[in-house]
Amino acid sequence: MTTPADKPVAITGCAAITACGDGLAPLERALADNASALRPCARFTGSPYQTNVVGAVPDEAWATLREGDPGHAGAPAFLLANHVIRRLRPRATGRVGLVLSTTKADIVALERGDTGNRHILPGQLAADLAAANDITGPVRCVSVACVSGLLAIQTGAELIRRGEADSVIVAGVDLLSHFVVAGFSALKSLDPEGCRPFDKDRIGLSVGEGAGAILLARGAGMTVAGWGSSNDANHLTGPSRDGSGLALAMQRALRRAGVAPGDVDYVHAHGTGTLYNDSMEALALRWVFGDRVPAFSSSKGLFGHTLGAAGVLETVLCVIAANDGLVPGTPRLRVPADDMPATLQIESRHGAKLRTIMKINAGFGGTNAALALRI
Amino acid sequence: MQALIEELKRKIVAAVNLQEVKPEEIKEDEPLFGAGLGLDSIDALELVVMLERDYGIVIQEQTVARAAFTSVRSLASFVSEKRKK
Amino acid sequence: MNRAAHIQFPTAEVPDGAWAARFSTSCPRFGRMDGLSRLALMAVESLGVEFENRDEVGVCLETRYGSLGADRQFLRTLSPSVFSYTLPSTAVGEICIRHKLRGPVLCLLTESGDGRQALEHGQAWLMSGEATSCLCLCADASGDHPAEAAALYLRESVKVIGSLRELCITLARPV
Numbered sequence: 001m002t003t004p005a006d007k008p009v010a011i012t013g014c015a016a017i018t019a020c021g022d023g024l025a026p027l028e029r030a031l032a033d034n035a036s037a038l039r040p041c042a043r044f045t046g047s048p049y050q051t052n053v054v055g056a057v058p059d060e061a062w063a064t065l066r067e068g069d070p071g072h073a074g075a076p077a078f079l080l081a082n083h084v085i086r087r088l089r090p091r092a093t094g095r096v097g098l099v100l101s102t103t104k105a106d107i108v109a110l111e112r113g114d115t116g117n118r119h120i121l122p123g124q125l126a127a128d129l130a131a132a133n134d135i136t137g138p139v140r141c142v143s144v145a146c147v148s149g150l151l152a153i154q155t156g157a158e159l160i161r162r163g164e165a166d167s168v169i170v171a172g173v174d175l176l177s178h179f180v181v182a183g184f185s186a187l188k189s190l191d192p193e194g195c196r197p198f199d200k201d202r203i204g205l206s207v208g209e210g211a212g213a214i215l216l217a218r219g220a221g222m223t224v225a226g227w228g229s230s231n232d233a234n235h236l237t238g239p240s241r242d243g244s245g246l247a248l249a250m251q252r253a254l255r256r257a258g259v260a261p262g263d264v265d266y267v268h269a270h271g272t273g274t275l276y277n278d279s280m281e282a283l284a285l286r287w288v289f290g291d292r293v294p295a296f297s298s299s300k301g302l303f304g305h306t307l308g309a310a311g312v313l314e315t316v317l318c319v320i321a322a323n324d325g326l327v328p329g330t331p332r333l334r335v336p337a338d339d340m341p342a343t344l345q346i347e348s349r350h351g352a353k354l355r356t357i358m359k360i361n362a363g364f365g366g367t368n369a370a371l372a373l374r375i
Numbered sequence: 376m377q378a379l380i381e382e383l384k385r386k387i388v389a390a391v392n393l394q395e396v397k398p399e400e401i402k403e404d405e406p407l408f409g410a411g412l413g414l415d416s417i418d419a420l421e422l423v424v425m426l427e428r429d430y431g432i433v434i435q436e437q438t439v440a441r442a443a444f445t446s447v448r449s450l451a452s453f454v455s456e457k458r459k460k
Numbered sequence: 461m462n463r464a465a466h467i468q469f470p471t472a473e474v475p476d477g478a479w480a481a482r483f484s485t486s487c488p489r490f491g492r493m494d495g496l497s498r499l500a501l502m503a504v505e506s507l508g509v510e511f512e513n514r515d516e517v518g519v520c521l522e523t524r525y526g527s528l529g530a531d532r533q534f535l536r537t538l539s540p541s542v543f544s545y546t547l548p549s550t551a552v553g554e555i556c557i558r559h560k561l562r563g564p565v566l567c568l569l570t571e572s573g574d575g576r577q578a579l580e581h582g583q584a585w586l587m588s589g590e591a592t593s594c595l596c597l598c599a600d601a602s603g604d605h606p607a608e609a610a611a612l613y614l615r616e617s618v619k620v621i622g623s624l625r626e627l628c629i630t631l632a633r634p635v
Contacts (some may be wrong), residue, residue, distance in 0.1 A: 053541035103547060108529060123524060124570040127580070140577065141569040143526065144549040151566060158584060183534065183543035187420055229564045231519070235415070248562060252590075364544065365553025367565055392541070394491035395484055413488065420540035 010221035011214045011373075012167075013091050014316045015084035015312055015327040018210035019055035019303040022064070022083075028320050033349045034329040036301050038194040043176065050187035051192040055208025055304025056176050067370045077106040077119050081129055082293025084213035089133045094166025097137035097159050100126040101172035102308035103145060117247050127243035129171070132351045137165040145363030146270070147229065148172065149212075149311015150371055154227040156216045172312030176209035180307070195305070196213040197298035197330050198282075198344055200337040205272040208304020212313035222319050224283045225356075228257065232366030241276065241366070243283030249368040250288045250360060257372035258263030259356055264294045264372075266327055267358045270319050271298020272305055273332075277362060282339050282358075293341035294358075295349075301332030311361050315371065318357050322375055327352045380451045387447070390425040403447040411446075419444060430448045431459030464631035465506035467499070472529075474499045474607045484624025487558055492592045494530040494545035495601035496509070496523070497554045503597055503609035504555055511559055512595075518591030520562040520582045522571030522598040529602035555595065573600050575610055578603040583617045589635050598624050 019037035020026040030037065037055055045053035057080070065083055066073040081100065089096075106119035119125040126141035136161055142152040149172040156168035170223070174180075182189050184207060191204035216224065230252065232245035254261060269281055278298075285293045299317055306313055321328050329348040337346050359371040384398035387407070391414060405411040408419065419440060426432040432454065434440050443453035465593065469475065475496035476483075481483055490498065511517055514550035526548035534542045544550060549567040556565065564585055568577045575598030580595035592615075599609035610628035620627060 042484045104531075107531070108559055110528075111535065120526065120528070121571075122526065123571045123573075127571055143569050144545070144552070145547050146563065155566070155581070158581075158588075162584065165595050177545075178532070179535065182538055183540075183546065184541040186424070186538055187417075188423070196555065204533045223466070229566075230562050231565050233514070233555065233556045233560045235557070237632070245562060252564075364547055366556060367549060367553065392478070392492045395488065417541045417544060424540065 006165040006221040007218040008225065009160050009216055010219050010223045011319055012217050012219055012221045013088045013215035014277065014319050015087035015208065015212040015315055016212045016316050017057060017061060018082055019057060019208055022061045024320060027317065028324065030302055031317060031326060031328050032174055032344065034331050036194065036331040037303050038301065044181055049181050050102060050188065053192065053194045054176055054181065054206060055306070057157060057209055059092060073120055075106065076108060076175055077102070077125060077173055078128065080211035081171050082132060084211045085129055085133050085169050085176050088169050088213050088215040091133045092169055094165040095137040096135050097139065097165035097168040098126065098135045099142060099152045099156040099170045100169060101142045101148040101170070101312060103143055103148060104177065104180065105172055108175060111132055111179055127212055135264060141310065142172045144367050145365055146307060146310055147361045147363040147367045147369040148308040149361065150369035151229060153214065153227065153311065153315060154369070155305040157224045157227065158217065160216060165339065167215060169213055169215055170312060171211060172213040172309035174209060174307040174309045176207060176258060177304060180207055185313065189274055191273055194332055195278065195300050196281050196332045196334065197271035197273045197300050198278050198336055198340050200332050200335050202275060202278060203271045204275050205300065206304040208306045210303060210306045210309050212316050212372050214312060214315060222322060223374050226255070226257025226372035228256060229367065232368065233323040241280040243280045243287055245283035245366060246281065246360060246362050246368040247287035250284065250358060250370040253358065253370040253372045259372055261289050262292060264356050264358050265354045267294055267296040267360060268296045268314055268328070269296050269298045270361045271330065272300050278337065279339055281362070282341060285341060293343050294344045295327050295345050297328045297330040297345040299328060299331070301330060311369065315359050318359055318373055322354045322357060325352050326350055327354070329338060376451055379455060380447055383447055383451055383454065386425055386429065387422065390421045401447060405446060407446060408443050411420055426454070429460065431458045438445065462615060462618065463507045463509055464597040464628040466610045466628045466632045467503055467504055468508055468608040472601060472603060472605065472607050474601050476481060490539065493554060494527065495530065495607060496527060496548065496599060497545060497551040499601045499607055499609045500551040500555055500597060500599050503599060503611035506560065507611055507613050509613045511561065514560050515562045517561040518565065518579045518582060518594035519552050519555055519561060519586045520531060520566045520572055520596050521548065522568045522573060522575045522578035523548050523600055524570060525600045525602040526569055531605060551599070573598055576622060578610070579624040579627070580621055582614055584623050586614060586617050596624055
């Protein structure tokens, strides 16, 4: 099947499962209420880590997933990702591709020493998800730290642009695990009470789990007008990041979209709540927008930092926000830090017209990525 | 105190997996971070883990760590004051 | 001028012995990195490239086992410095830091690890103008197989789709 090659690549469907629950409706409500789904989690109570406050997919949602697919009850990464891919598959037409984004795949299988488990290797997880959903077009598995999701979306858009697929499901997934919580805890990067992005008293991030998927195809919907990525080439985990790398990724996305900085209505930031990331992001925003930084916010206080799923889930939030005429606030933010531009959104704001949105993420290893989305 | 200084030099090299410097080559008054030995923020975390494991000292605040880690000598003073092991 | 390199070790371990001298002054962290990062840096070093237009050099790494070696080490030690290496893209970060490359980046996990996708995506960057040159690599250092990496520095598309590994073995062969 061929579709007009001059129609831009658009997001024609979304699906999600997060700490807010299953589906888009709980996300929509949470965005409107500027709510937070970060809670103490029994899985980590009594552990030696900095905290047990995380963004966990609710137990009832997990139980429903396992009951619905008993054959994969012991394959949580597969269950989560398959859940969202399956939702979008019926609407995918022509030659269908899959791009999976994940940082640790089924890390819990590695934790329990199940070395033969196929889903420990992300490439195999992607292949199995494609097979389970009768996806016979190109399959890619992207793993680039916290920017995996946005790079997966870029990769999917590129596949359509080059004519290698007519539609692409881009899915991001990562699990809450002792591995990841212990790791960030060893780096003393967690906020024991739950993250406070861009706050003057922020001290760390909160880990979350979930899966998100978007369907890309040429057609009507929010268009993926431009994308860009870069590396800081500076320091691995970076206190010395000056924002220029993230600014470069943003400028590349804007240039590719043919959009001027002044046309951007809203930026959905990375905003993890760590001292360094959030300051770096403020610098990057000023670098790109000068003193006209658009309204911006972070949703890490909503369902946590979902790592490989973040870019996809946060793009889903942008789609919901645009559809609902809502500028998202920053859940758990109380008092903005002094170095924050004044357009930082604390509360959600209704009745807005969002035409051009930027979604940005930054990650370990100095990676940066940006998307320019237009309605 | 000198014995503790020499012990800490060995532990720093081990904790940070320093390949190109021997414990005896570290000068006790030279800066550990930035200039001098050139350790970075991740190395600092390894030292925090070492202090907790070997001396029972728990550091929660970044500012405490920064002051203690100025040099091997300042670290030795910090350890002899705070140690529980 | 495109350049190719292929390196291999007898086991899954990546020794730093003979290479340590080359990296010791210019890359003090080399000995403390995980096997995948060291292997990737060695492969790029073998190319002997003088990078220009560093803001426009893309880096695309393909791997089958990714950070599995560092993952296992982290489970044993819970060490903060090891945790940084439990992402395959950290190897890409190390390449970018060492050579000051600020172009587009990508890290792909595949079942074969043969670099076919890295070659394809790198060439796509050249054709779209997203990068003016790129490093395409495939590397594995954590599985049950000998540690192996292939690296290609592309300034012009070779218009080939296929195993990067095979391509580099052919191109890197002494004339």
